[in-house]
Amino acid sequence: MNLLADVLIGLIALLHLYICWFEMFAWESRGPKVFDTLPRDLFAPTTAMAANQGLYNGFLAAGLIWSLLIGDADWSRNVAAFFLLCVAIAGTYGARTVTRRIFWIQTVPALAALLTLWLA
Structure with missing residues (x-):
């Protein structure tokens, strides 16, 4: 992969690590500020649901980070694309x-990032 694709993949992985943290650990404190169109009283009862979503975002981040660590260029590109x-x-x-x-x-x-990956 090329440097630009790697940087974009890394930034997207960081974004999803942030979303993971936000949904798993800061849903009730920061959620009402981010999702200001939702009533505040919905955040406490949806904490477990948000944490579950956060876990999935953590898996996306892990997969993207994994793609950056794979030595074989074709395999790395395929994992990143997925x-x-x-x-x-x-x-x-x-x-x-x-x-x-x-x-x-x-x-x-x-x-x-996909476009950059495919053009590399």
């Missing part, structure tokens, strides 16, 4: 069901 596609699909679904901001925060960077 996890970037997962991020893009999840971001698209989140944009359709939660808020359109998710499209710009998750889907667009994942698609940009």
